[in-house]
Amino acid sequence: MNGEDYKDRPDIINSIINGLERYNPEAVPALEEYLGQQCEERFVDCNANRTLLKLYQLNPDRIKDEVITNTLVKTITQFPGTQFTLALHLINPTAAVQGELGEAVQKLRSLNSLLEGCEYARFWATLDSDDLYADLVADISGFEDLVRQRIALLTAQACREVSLANMEAWLGLDGEAATKKFITETSRWTIDESRKVAIVPKNPENEAKKTEIREDVSVDMFSRVIKRAWEVSA
Amino acid sequence: MSAYQNPPARALGDDSDVEEEVLVNEYREQVQYEDGMGDLEQVSSLTMAQQTDDIQSRLAAAAQPLDFQAPLEVKFQSYDSYCSLFHFILNSDGPVDLEPPSYYWAWDAIDEFIYQFNSFSSYRMRIARQNNNEEEIHLLKDNPNTWGCYSVLNVLYSLIQRSQISEQLGAMRRNEDPAAVAGDYGSKTLYKMLGYFSIIGLLRVHCLLGDFSLALKTLDDIELNKKAMFARVMAAHFTTYYYVGFSYMMMHRYADAIRMFSHILVYVSRTKNFQKSAQYDSITKKNEQMYALIAICVAFHPTRLDDTIHTALREKYGDQLLKLQRGGPESLPVFEELFRQACPKFISPVPPDFDNPESNIDPMDHHLNIFMDEVKTNMWSPTVKSYLRLYTTMDLKKLAGFLDVKPEELRSWLLVNKQRTKQLRWSDRSLLDGDLVNVSDIDYAMQGDLIHISEAKVGRKLVDWYLRNLARTYN
Numbered sequence: 115m116n117g118e119d120y121k122d123r124p125d126i127i128n129s130i131i132n133g134l135e136r137y138n139p140e141a142v143p144a145l146e147e148y149l150g151q152q153c154e155e156r157f158v159d160c161n162a163n164r165t166l167l168k169l170y171q172l173n174p175d176r177i178k179d180e181v182i183t184n185t186l187v188k189t190i191t192q193f194p195g196t197q198f199t200l201a202l203h204l205i206n207p208t209a210a211v212q213g214e215l216g217e218a219v220q221k222l223r224s225l226n227s228l229l230e231g232c233e234y235a236r237f238w239a240t241l242d243s244d245d246l247y248a249d250l251v252a253d254i255s256g257f258e259d260l261v262r263q264r265i266a267l268l269t270a271q272a273c274r275e276v277s278l279a280n281m282e283a284w285l286g287l288d289g290e291a292a293t294k295k296f297i298t299e300t301s302r303w304t305i306d307e308s309r310k311v312a313i314v315p316k317n318p319e320n321e322a323k324k325t326e327i328r329e330d331v332s333v334d335m336f337s338r339v340i341k342r343a344w345e346v347s348a
Numbered sequence: 349m350s351a352y353q354n355p356p357a358r359a360l361g362d363d364s365d366v367e368e369e370v371l372v373n374e375y376r377e378q379v380q381y382e383d384g385m386g387d388l389e390q391v392s393s394l395t396m397a398q399q400t401d402d403i404q405s406r407l408a409a410a411a412q413p414l415d416f417q418a419p420l421e422v423k424f425q426s427y428d429s430y431c432s433l434f435h436f437i438l439n440s441d442g443p444v445d446l447e448p449p450s451y452y453w454a455w456d457a458i459d460e461f462i463y464q465f466n467s468f469s470s471y472r473m474r475i476a477r478q479n480n481n482e483e484e485i486h487l488l489k490d491n492p493n494t495w496g497c498y499s500v501l502n503v504l505y506s507l508i509q510r511s512q513i514s515e516q517l518g519a520m521r522r523n524e525d526p527a528a529v530a531g532d533y534g535s536k537t538l539y540k541m542l543g544y545f546s547i548i549g550l551l552r553v554h555c556l557l558g559d560f561s562l563a564l565k566t567l568d569d570i571e572l573n574k575k576a577m578f579a580r581v582m583a584a585h586f587t588t589y590y591y592v593g594f595s596y597m598m599m600h601r602y603a604d605a606i607r608m609f610s611h612i613l614v615y616v617s618r619t620k621n622f623q624k625s626a627q628y629d630s631i632t633k634k635n636e637q638m639y640a641l642i643a644i645c646v647a648f649h650p651t652r653l654d655d656t657i658h659t660a661l662r663e664k665y666g667d668q669l670l671k672l673q674r675g676g677p678e679s680l681p682v683f684e685e686l687f688r689q690a691c692p693k694f695i696s697p698v699p700p701d702f703d704n705p706e707s708n709i710d711p712m713d714h715h716l717n718i719f720m721d722e723v724k725t726n727m728w729s730p731t732v733k734s735y736l737r738l739y740t741t742m743d744l745k746k747l748a749g750f751l752d753v754k755p756e757e758l759r760s761w762l763l764v765n766k767q768r769t770k771q772l773r774w775s776d777r778s779l780l781d782g783d784l785v786n787v788s789d790i791d792y793a794m795q796g797d798l799i800h801i802s803e804a805k806v807g808r809k810l811v812d813w814y815l816r817n818l819a820r821t822y823n
Contacts, residue, residue: 207710324803324805
């Protein structure tokens with residue numbers, strides 16, 4: 115899964131996640147601090163963050179709303195997949211829909227659904243539509259960039275050519291110049307000016323080659339039958 | 349995807365029913381053996397009963413189902429007796445010298461312990477929401493820690509740790525002697541069995557709390573494909589596969605979920621004839637539930653099923669399956685209906701808010717809602733796929749015209765469907781791991797508005813069919 119375990123996870127966090135310490139409310143501050151580090155340094159460790167949500171689930175008195183929303187925003191950057199929903203399952207059902215936290219969670223849920231549903235243009239429009247969204251993602255350094263990079267990556271896995279107008283809408287960038295800059299510098303695709311299309315380099319995903327699946331037959335699969343034949347004749 | 353990955357030989361072995369057959373034969377032998385041994389066992393347990401009358405009756409009581417309509421006081425008492433029994437087992441001066449009353453006992457005790465925890469939590473939630481039973485509300489409010497989540501987890505983890513069961517299973521996996529690492533407690537049958545079934549108990553508790561990845565992680569030490577200890581206790585075998593399959597489904601790993609459900613359903617259908625009737629009745633309901641879950645998973649991930657399962661599925665859920673597979677908004681209520689029917693009774697780990705009855709949301713609605721997000725995201729995939737199958741190239745605007753949707757909308761559907769063709773699939777490591785494989789028989793790429801489509805041709809798979817029919821002629 116995307117962003118499940120961070121390769122340079124500190125030892126102290128490792129020992130919390132993998133031992134009984136994961137149930138100790140005293141482990142909350144360490145995990146919160148680790149989340150803060152993830153928000154600043156643009157990496158993500160969803161497994162560790164779920165451990166934190168789990169502690170909140172068991173000890174509601176420890177809950178800090180902004181920590182919950184920050185974990186959710188971090189998982190949003192890992193689309194497509196189940197990181198967001200796995201985190202959401204751990205949030206108290208009532209808290210997830212009521213009060214201020216409820217409102218925030220529902221807003222993030224709709225953002226995530228837009229990304230999961232590949233409605234990228236609507237995602238950017240929604241993100242811009244309400245100041246609350248800006249507040250929610252404020253703590254996560256480079257949120258928009260991270261999302262944009264994933265959109266480009268996923269596009270490359272499905273497309274060989276995309277019109278520039280289309281890319282501009284999907285990347286949510288302001289104007290053609292910025293879009294072109296992102297496409298050539300960040301994604302390293304080329305641009306065909308005459309047709310106004312971005313050309314994605316070939317990769318195994320966007321080739322869509324014909325394949326044939328054949329059955330592999332090995333002697334082992336018949337071992338029982340052969341054995342049985344001996345038993346009968348004996 | 350470079351190529352539709354050839355399933356490794358091992359995966360093929362899993363799909364065929366060789367493994368189920370081995371299990372079936374072993375189970376049959378065991379059932380017959382036990383029938384013969386019944387008298388003998390009774391005699392020995394009688395002599396023991398005379399010696400340690402009190403503790404044996406407590407052990408027996410721990411495995412006895414509590415009456416469904418038992419009043420609240422009885423539920424409280426039951427909790428207290430579990431606590432004192434486990435306290436005695438865990439915190440006496442050294443391991444207690446007891447033999448479990450039967451092979452099933454440890455499973456029954458853990459099963460009942462969790463069942464009562466589950467139903468108590470559900471009951472407490474219901475009382476809070478109904479808000480018309482002052483007396484019980486008062487009682488529940490005053491005792492927030494009775495059947496508390498922390499104490500239940502504590503019991504399970506303590507039993508696992510005391511018995512060194514993880515270490516023992518690890519040694520077994522490396523073909524070493526488990527007795528060498530079992531320690532004073534773990535070498536005794538009582539502790540070993542309690543520890544083992546506590547692992548499966550944890551799987552269940554994590555799943556009930558909505559922590560599906562932790563649920564699967566819990567089983568790291570247990571190998572499902574080998575001759576596992578739980579296979580000797582039918583209910584344990586069944587429960588394990590239900591919860592593992594369900595957790596996979598919630599992690600959107602439908603191929604793995606189907607594999608789990610298929611395995612156990614095939615196994616059940618083959619052992620039906622020599623099951624003791626009482627035991628079989630108790631699993632009939634879960635059996636139905638797993639067919640409903642298979643229907644959901646197959647709708648997400650169309651695949652060939654085992655013949656027995658395919659037939660039964662069409663019999664039980666034929667109409668619903670058709671609607672699910674057609675997709676679109678009409679399929680949504682069917683997904684919901686089947687999910688509600690087949691999901692575990694989810695619980696909240698903390699007491700409800702008795703002062704604001706209407707604010708308490710049923711955890712099942714919470715988990716269902718989240719699951720439905722993914723259903724909605726994917727509901728157009730069947731339509732898209734059915735059209736793509738007909739062409740090798742297609743203009744996006746033209747297809748949008750056929751479907752009567754905006755080109756932009758169709759572009760999103762195509763991307764969604766393309767992204768879902770890759771799925772994490774278990775290979776041979778821990779349940780959570782897997783390889784990212786292409787699970788669809790159709791692949792495509794977009795060049796501007798032009799869609800290039802290629803189909804993966806699946807050659808006929810004959811080995812399994814051949815072996816199955818050969819086995820049939822032998823029987």
